[in-house]
Amino acid sequence: MSVIDASTLADGTQLRADLCVVGSGAAGLTIAVELAGSSLDVLLVESGGLRAEAAADELADFERSTPPPLPEEPRRARAFGGTTNVWYGRLARLDEIDFAGRAWVPHSGWPITRAELLRYEARGARFFGLDGHDALGGDAWRAQELAALLDETTLQASVHVWPHRIDLGRRHLPALRGAPNVRVLLHAHATRLRAAPDGDAISSLTLRGADGRAVHVAARGYVLACGGWENPRLLLLSRDRDGRALGNRHDAVGRYYMNHPRNDGVARLFLAPAQRQRRALFATLTEARDARAAVRRQFSFRVAEQRQRHEQLLNAETFLYPVATPRLRRVADDLRALPRGAQRDLGASLRRLARIAAEAPLLARAALHALARRPFLIDHLALVDQSEQRPDPASRITLGERRDRFGDPLLRVHWSVGADTTRSLRRLHELLGAFFASNGIGRLESALFDAAYEPRYLDAAHPMGTTRMSADPRAGVVDASCRVHGVANLWIAGSSTFPTGGRAAPTWTIACLALRLADELRATLARC
Secondary structure, X not given: OEEEEHHHOOOOEEEEEEEEEEOOOHHHHHHHHHHOOXXXXXXXXXXXXXXXOHHHHHHHOEEEOOOOOOOOOXXXXXXXXXXXXXXXXXXXXXXXXXXXXXXXXXOOOXXXXXXXXXXXXXXXXXXXXXXXXXXXXXXXXXXXXXXXXXXXXXXXXXXXXXOOOOOHHHHHHHHHHOOOOEEEEEOOEEEEEEEOOOOOXXXXXXXXXXXXXXXXXXXXXXXXXXXXXXXHHHHHHOEOOOOOEOOOOOOOOOOOOEOOEEEEEEEEEEEOHHHOOOHHHHHHHOOEEEOOOOEEEEEEEEEOHHXXXXXXXXXXXXXXXXXXXXXXXXXXXXXXXXXXXXXXXXXXXXXXXXXXXXXXXXXXXXXXXXXXXXXXXXEEEEEEEEEOOOOOOOOEEEEEXXXXXXXXXXXXXXXXXXXXXXXXXXXXXXHXXXXXXXXXXXXXXXXXXXXXXXXXXXXXXXXXXXXXXXXXXXXXXXXXXXXXXXXXXEEEOOHHHOOOOOOOOOHHHHHHHHHHHHXXXXXXXXXX
């Protein structure tokens, strides 16, 4: 692999490749790694550098349109490896019901089955550095003591895994460096795809270097792997041969924007006194390290598919995290405040030091428990919820009024969350409360038990659906092979192609879809 910085190329430089992949995050990186060593000449384009840079991240600016609120700084990164430089690292499968068309979820249903993606799981495990056998630990739940208590017609558990290394760009950079057929172009911001005047295909891609110089790429195939916000933005900035936004013959580009509406701490589980010291229970209910598999693992709870169908619920899940006792939290707060407080208020800092010194034995015990990865002085468990949301064409990404430094409109995000999200999460909490109480585990307190309570949702930084997959060109942007409807040599990779979002973090599914697309590209471009 050769690494090229766009700032070293002359203005107007023309590059050629068999395949141009725009974006080096989870989707684009998977494709490049999979095609390394193949007969295809692959150009992987990244708008940032090998590491995070403020100038590149400025290009990720956007406009907000309506509540509910978005995080102040969405987790997106313009650097080699994309958002995997700043992600949490969670991997999980989508459920069977997530692929199904459901009458109570308008616009639901994938044109591919879950079984088609399961075929790529062994290769996905290698990409993430997991053990290929039972990579996501499906058997791990059955070994837990709670498994025997769970009536799986009411509630089910899901397994989430963190690989040993989550910095995917750094993980795969050495292998790509040894691939003679892969080039990486850094500091190259994609601004326009140009349609061929005599057919439904892309003839070139225009990139801008950090200083504005233009680089043009002519390739036999193009893949947009820029993320759930930037994929539709680039299509909206580009034009087909009839002057419309590219791929937007049926006004679907940017529509159906979904995320995972997220609740933090609206519910708390107080363990029954007899349960407080049971380490196995804590390991089941909270995030823990599996030393045998060399991964971190966490279980979540969701409403069983059978009951989702019966009660017409969305697929939602909840995680549990330990919250320390007030005494331990006070000491932790003092430790965090100490470095920045001395300059502002010396007296307050001295008082903090005195309190910390008085709690030295407590801190020593806490440190020993942390080294052993055991819970210590836990007051309660806080619930963190995330839910799918129904695909809504009014929830969308559009072009805004403000412009970036190249003169192009920033994207504008309009995100709406339906009442069915709150109803589904409320029902999940009701069923969890009954389960914990009936099995003597503890008492669940939830603001959602009040029918008048309306959560103030954050998103989970999982943008999806804006170039959705559909069998019918009128209902989406890409077909079942992730090729843009009506454009012969343009594909889209990533969560923007998801027709529905399910309840799970999208990265595992992104990688499996990208592996499937890599096979399609290898076969299609070899025939050209």
